Structures are given as structure tokens and as C-alpha cells.
Amino acid sequence: MAWNEPGGNGNNQDPWNNGGDRRGGGKKDQGPPDLDEALQKLQEKLNGIFGKGGNKGTGGSGSNGSSAGFLAVVVVVILVGWAAMGFYTVDQQERGVVLRLGKYHETVMPGLQWNPPMIDEVITTNVTRVSAYEHRSLMLTEDENIVDVSMTVQYVISDPVNYALKVRDPNASLRNASESALRHTVGSSEMNSILTAGREVLGSDVKLRLQGFMDDYQTGLRITQINIKEAKAPSQVQDAFDDVIKAREDEQRSINQSESYRNGIVPEARGIAQRMKEEANGYRERVVAQAKGDAQRFTSLLTEYQKAPEVTRERLYLDAMEEVLSKNSKVLIDVEGGNNMMYLPLDKLVESRPRTSTGSTSGRLNSSELQDVTDQVIDQLRQRQQTTTREAR
Structure with a gap:
């Protein structure tokens, strides 16, 4: 129911x-x-x-x-x-800095983590991302010139504990330190090196000095690269600096041309000098040898002269005349007792003589040929003398 x-x-x-x-x-x-x-x-x-x-049966209100x-x-x-609320995940590129009641406790690695909420505080930082900071300003060089320098600073977080706890604003510290390092390095360099080939050296010096500042400040930052993007004179005097750079380039080009000319002319001059030395040595050897030969010949001739003076004098005379007449193509002979001077065209006589077996005539007369020419001259002289005698009678 x-x-x-x-x-x-x-x-x-x-x-x-x-x-x-x-x-x-x-x-x-x-x-x-x-x-x-x-x-x-x-x-x-x-x-x-x-x-x-249980509290059944006890006193007290329900x-x-x-x-x-x-x-x-x-x-x-x-x-x-x-x-x-205490569960969280740390990314693969991050590291977690754990603060327990405001004091550093540990550094956690990537993965799923748990920490007591409201007791522990976790600060995550990316330790692989490359950050960049650009700085540009006018600076005074060592030789008291003003240059406009622009650079880019690339950095990563190498120590997350120092980055999160030691410095209030690491990025602001980096900006201030980078300007200080750049000004110190530029102030220790000349303008010419900064504007031309010294740009890479300037970047390496700034990187070394800036990394020292970051280590002293304990910012936890590591400088990976310093790029000097631009280094030039101020825009107000840029035209004058361009003229100076152009003149310097012309100077360097002239120096290179001079070096090239010197490299070409010096070896040639050395070769000519060496050839002249060799020719001088050859001439010296030839003259010395000829002098020794002449001295030896004179000594031998003296011996023969002492044996037969008349014959030797006549032989020397004939040799001298042969040498003189062989170099002259025309001879003038004054006939004793005559009024005419006879002209002998020796060059024509040489051309009219019989050719040698080689089909050519020699430039000089040998003994037999000279004797033939002498006989012809004597015959002509006799004939002319007879003709002159007849006419006188």
C-alpha cells in the first residue's frame, strides 16, 4: 500500500x-x-x-x-x-629559474614541471634566440675627426640566473655598455683606418671590450657578433671626405703603377748591366791575349832581325805596304823622272781577275795576286817611260 x-x-x-x-x-x-x-x-x-x-549522540547543534x-x-x-595550479611546461628553448619565497632555489630544464604555487615563482628565459640591438652615433677619433658609426650587436642569454636576478634591466645595461665600448674603441683609432680597411678590426675590438663589460656586470648575456654596418664622415663634410678618399685611391694607384714599372725595368737593367760586364770581360780577355801575341811576335821578329837586318826590314816594308794597299781601292804612283802621276784602280783590277772555285772573289789580294798586279804596274810604268823618252827625243 x-x-x-x-x-x-x-x-x-x-x-x-x-x-x-x-x-x-x-x-x-x-x-x-x-x-x-x-x-x-x-x-x-x-x-x-x-x-x-562519528559524533552521533553527542551534544551540540547540527x-x-x-x-x-x-x-x-x-x-x-x-x-x-x-x-x-603548480603544473607548468618549460619549452625546449627555455630554462626556468625557480625562486622559493623570493630566494633562488634551482634552475629547471625543459619538460613538465611542478612547483608549489604562491610559494615558488618561476621565471622562464629563452637561451637560444639570437637578439639584435642597433646603435648609431657621431664619435670623435684619435686624430680629432668626427665619424658617423652604425653597428648591430647580436647576443644570446648564456646564464639565465644572472640575466633574471643579478641586473635589474640587462638590455638597458647592454645598450649603455655597447655605446661606451664603441666610443672607447673609436677614440683609440684613426679616422683613416675606420673608414677603410680597419672596419673588421674595429668590430672585433668592440666585441671583446663589450663582452668584458657584460661579464663584469654579470648580465648573463653573451655577445655573438658585432657588425659595423656603416662608418662614414658626417653628412656636412661628406663631399670633402670623398675628395680625400679619391685622392688617396689615386695615390695608391700611382704607387701600384710605379711598383709595376720598377718590377719590369729593374730586371731588364740588371740584365743589360750583366751583359755589359760580360762584354767588358770578353774585351779585356781579347785585348790581353792580343797584346801578349803581339809581344810574342815582336820578340820572335827581333830575333830574326838580329840575324838578317836587311831582309827583315824589306819584309816588314812589304808587309806594311801589303796591309795598307789591301785596304785601299785606289793608288796614286809618282814616277821618277816623269811629269805625270799614274792612277791605278785596284778595285777594278780585283773585279777583273779570275774568280775562285767558289764563284766569288775575295775582298783582299793574296801574295800571288798582288805580285801579278805589281808586274802589271811595272810594265805600264816602263811603257809610259819609253813613250816619254821618245817624245823627248
């Missing part, structure tokens, strides 16, 4: 009664279930879970027990949420 049918034992079976007749003198309650009773039951279950005994159970549930929910 249903609990609410007429005549039934509905009062004992009413689920909303909650034993009100036992507590309230049998008074029936047809309202909703009591909230305090539900919280009390939940508290009893929690007490059983956490090892606390309202206080229900409030305690609600607070326990709230505390559990808060603890679970607090623990869930």
Missing part, C-alpha cells in the same frame, strides 16, 4: 517526516528535507574517510557540524585547485 493512500500507515512511511514525531512530539512535517541534516551526513562520511569517529563539513569540502577543493 502506498504511503499516501487513505487508511494506510502513511505517517510512518512518509520520507519527508524525518522522524519529526520523535523529536517534535509527533508533529508531522510535509516540507523538503533538512539541509543541515544533509550536511551533517556528509560531514560524518568525511570524518570516516579521514579517520575521525548547525555547527554542518558548517564544519562545508568548510572541509571547501578546503579540499582549494587544495586540489592549488595543486593543479
Whole structure:
């Protein structure tokens, strides 16, 4: 029989009664279930879970027990949420600096990590990304000239602990230190080297000095590259500097041309000098040898002259005349007792003589040919003398 049918034992079976007749003198309650009773039951279950005994039959109001159970549930929910908030992930390119109650605790590596929320603070930094900073300003060189220098600084975070904790603003420190390093290096260099070939040396010097500043400041930054993008004179005097650079280039070109000419002419002059030395040595050897030969010949001729003076003198005369006449193509002879001077064309006589076996005539007369020419001359002289005698008679 249903609990609410007429005549039934509905009062004992009413689920909303909650034993009100036992507590309230049998008074029936047809309202909703009591909230305090539900919280009390939940508290009893929690007490059983956490090892606390039930409080049935104890004194105290049900309202206080229900409030305690609600607070326990709230505390559990808060603890679970607090623990869930402690999970985080560190990227592969990052490192995590853990601060426990504001003090450095550890450095965590990439992966899933957990730290107590509101107790530990995690600062993540990217240690592989290359950052860049550009700086440009007018600076004074060692030789008191003004140059406009523009450079780019590339850097990475090498020490995340120093980067996060030792310096308040590492990037601002880098900007200030880079300008200081650049000004110090430019102030120790001349303008010519900065504008021309010394740009790479300037970049390396600035990098070395700037890295020293970063290490002294403990910024945790590592300088990877310094690029001197531009180094020029101020725009107000750029035209004058261009003229100076052009003149310097012309000077260098002239020097290179002179070097090339010297490299070509000096070896040639040395060769000519060496050839002249060799020719002089050859001439010296020839003259010395000829002098020795003449001296030897004179000594031999002296011996022969001492033996037969007349014959030797005549032979010397004939040799001298042969040498003189062989070099002259025309001879004039004055005939003794005559009024005419005879002209002998020796060149024509040489051309008219018989050719040699080689088909050509020699430029000089040998002894037999000279004797033939002499005989012809003597015959002509005799004939002319006879003709002159006849005419005189």
C-alpha cells in the first residue's frame, strides 16, 4: 500500500517526516528535507574517510557540524585547485629559474614541471634566440675627426640566473655598455683606418671590450657578433671626405703603377748591366791575349832581325805596304823622272781577275795576286817611260 493512500500507515512511511514525531512530539512535517541534516551526513562520511569517529549522540547543534563539513569540502577543493595550479611546461628553448619565497632555489630544464604555487615563482628565459640591438652615433677619433658609426650587436642569454636576478634591466645595461665600448674603441683609432680597411678590426675590438663589460656586470648575456654596418664622415663634410678618399685611391694607384714599372725595368737593367760586364770581360780577355801575341811576335821578329837586318826590314816594308794597299781601292804612283802621276784602280783590277772555285772573289789580294798586279804596274810604268823618252827625243 502506498504511503499516501487513505487508511494506510502513511505517517510512518512518509520520507519527508524525518522522524519529526520523535523529536517534535509527533508533529508531522510535509516540507523538503533538512539541509543541515544533509550536511551533517556528509560531514560524518568525511570524518570516516579521514579517520575521525562519528559524533552521533553527542551534544551540540547540527548547525555547527554542518558548517564544519562545508568548510572541509571547501578546503579540499582549494587544495586540489592549488595543486593543479603548480603544473607548468618549460619549452625546449627555455630554462626556468625557480625562486622559493623570493630566494633562488634551482634552475629547471625543459619538460613538465611542478612547483608549489604562491610559494615558488618561476621565471622562464629563452637561451637560444639570437637578439639584435642597433646603435648609431657621431664619435670623435684619435686624430680629432668626427665619424658617423652604425653597428648591430647580436647576443644570446648564456646564464639565465644572472640575466633574471643579478641586473635589474640587462638590455638597458647592454645598450649603455655597447655605446661606451664603441666610443672607447673609436677614440683609440684613426679616422683613416675606420673608414677603410680597419672596419673588421674595429668590430672585433668592440666585441671583446663589450663582452668584458657584460661579464663584469654579470648580465648573463653573451655577445655573438658585432657588425659595423656603416662608418662614414658626417653628412656636412661628406663631399670633402670623398675628395680625400679619391685622392688617396689615386695615390695608391700611382704607387701600384710605379711598383709595376720598377718590377719590369729593374730586371731588364740588371740584365743589360750583366751583359755589359760580360762584354767588358770578353774585351779585356781579347785585348790581353792580343797584346801578349803581339809581344810574342815582336820578340820572335827581333830575333830574326838580329840575324838578317836587311831582309827583315824589306819584309816588314812589304808587309806594311801589303796591309795598307789591301785596304785601299785606289793608288796614286809618282814616277821618277816623269811629269805625270799614274792612277791605278785596284778595285777594278780585283773585279777583273779570275774568280775562285767558289764563284766569288775575295775582298783582299793574296801574295800571288798582288805580285801579278805589281808586274802589271811595272810594265805600264816602263811603257809610259819609253813613250816619254821618245817624245823627248
